[in-house]
Amino acid sequence: MKLPIPLILLSCGFSFAMAQPNSESNVKEDIKALRAEVRSLNVRLERLERQLHSQPTQAASSSPAPLVSWHQPSNWYKVQAGMSRSQVESLLGKPSRVDRDVISYVTLIYRGQRSGSGHISGNVQLDPNDRVVEINVPVFYSPGN
Numbered sequence: 001m002k003l004p005i006p007l008i009l010l011s012c013g014f015s016f017a018m019a020q021p022n023s024e025s026n027v028k029e030d031i032k033a034l035r036a037e038v039r040s041l042n043v044r045l046e047r048l049e050r051q052l053h054s055q056p057t058q059a060a061s062s063s064p065a066p067l068v069s070w071h072q073p074s075n076w077y078k079v080q081a082g083m084s085r086s087q088v089e090s091l092l093g094k095p096s097r098v099d100r101d102v103i104s105y106v107t108l109i110y111r112g113q114r115s116g117s118g119h120i121s122g123n124v125q126l127d128p129n130d131r132v133v134e135i136n137v138p139v140f141y142s143p144g145n
Contacts, residue, residue, distance in 0.1 A: 002047055014067070015073050024036075068093060069091065069092055069093040069139060070092040070093050070095075070110040070122070070138075071112075071114045071120070073137070073138075073140045075091045075092055076135070076137040076138070077090070077120060077137070078091050078123060079091055079092065079132060079135050080132065080135075081131075081132050081133060081135070082131050082132060083107070083131065083132045084130055085108070085126055085130050085131075085132060088124050088126075089108075091121060092110060092116070093106075093110075094106040094125070095109055095110050095124075096110055096111050096112060097109040097111075103128070104127075104128035105125055105126065105127060105128065105133075106125070106126040107124070107126070108121050108123060108124045108125075108126065109121070109122075109123045109127050110124075110136065110138070111122065114140070116141055117138075117139070117140050117141045118141070120138040120139065121138055122135075122137050122138035123136045124136070137145050
């Protein structure tokens, strides 16, 4: 059975017209939900900002920040050949990077910025038995040098 084109268009238009109020109400519900979410986020933001502003600010002190353990030259001079990796890390802290080579040697690499010295880097090489065989102490500069 063939329906005339105007009847088909009319029925499509009727279907679209019937869908309009439903989708319009969905849009209104979505807008209402979004507004509620924005209100909720605003309340959360205000609470977080109050927390941030109520925390005491850290005033600049005349004493320098504490040094990272590997930034202290005296700790490097305590590292000795034959020490284990755990002994080294107890003196210098966790390395910045660990490299392993083909014959199972491990190099603990320590690098970063140090006030007064700029970028510094040192390393400790361990043999396959996890014992220190080589120590390369960073070059530390004293202020005024």
